Amino acid sequence: MNGKNFRMPARRLATVATATALAAGPAVLAGAGSAHATGDQGRASAVVLRTGLDVSLLNKTVNVPLAVSLNEVQAPRSAEKTALTAELNGVNNGRAFSVLNAEVASAKANVTATRAEASTRLAHAKLHVPGLPLLSVVELGAVTSEAVCEAGKTPIARSNVLGDVTVLGKKVTLSAGGPTEVKVPGVGEVRLDLSKRETTSRTAAATALELTVSVNPLKLNVAEVEGTLTLAKATCEAPAAPAAAAPSETPADNVKPQGAPAEAGLAETGGNSLTPYIAGGAIALLVAGGGATAVARRGRN
DSSP states (O other): OOHHHHHHHHHHHHHHHHHHHHHHHHHHHHHTTOOOOOOOOOEEEEEEEEEEEEEEESSOSOEEEEOOEESOEESSEEEEOOEEEEOOTTSGGGOOEEEEEEEEEEEEEEEOSSEEEEEEEEEEEEEOOTTOSSSOSEEEEEEEEEEEEETTSOOEEEEEEEEEEEETTEEEOOOTTSOEEEEETTTEEEEEEEEEEEEOSSEEEEEEEEEEEEEOOOBTTEEEEEEEEEEEEEEEEOOOOOOOOOOOOOOOTTOOOTTOOTTSOHHHHOOOTTHHHHHHHHHHHHHHHHHHHHHHHHHHO
16 A cells, blocks of 8 residues: 555545634534514404394394494504494384494504504494483493504503483493493383403403393384493414524634634633633644544654
């Protein structure tokens, strides 16, 4: 075996080992400290009026559902409409009848990366059900509701009923301590729940007024109306809080970049995160060089 031809591969092997050790260091560091934050998007919705009524007709043995809503929006949207009419087969000779009339009826919902919020406002409103075209189930001065959900913070739910409230022609005083019940002989009864608010760690819901209705008007071919009416409801769900990013490794301010003049050695500047890779490369050079020398000597012998 020729000694010269054997020594050349040994030197190449030492060079490749050193280059690989030095190249691996920056590659490992490049992946350190990277983080990806993901989270659920927030949600928000608002509605001025939502009905869930069951209407029984005089000349039929069937019930007709009345499920309508005014200004129901989901983020990011807003709506302003002051009147709502509906049609039911067999009611009012097939013509539309008024469900709600108001001077102001607005609903807004919005969501950003860190915040979800919704709000509703209703002012000077009159609410009707089928069979009572002239007598309002309820008349209101003003109602508002608001729900705010911010990432990492306690959600907020607010609702208010302002001004006078009249139920089936009777002026009533609402109490936050419990429901208010109004009974009118020959017409029916209405139960009002004031300012319902619910919150969890990430959600909020506020309803200004919820009515449970049971009336027997005996007009316009309507025998009985039962169900619920929800006024000024706002809900939200907070976006997920962003995950904290892991700290990334950065070289000290007093460490000079690679390729600095020879007089700025480790003893003067201090070691950095690449030091183990440089040391490993030097060791690889020494080992490879020593092995090459030993092989060369054997070749001479």
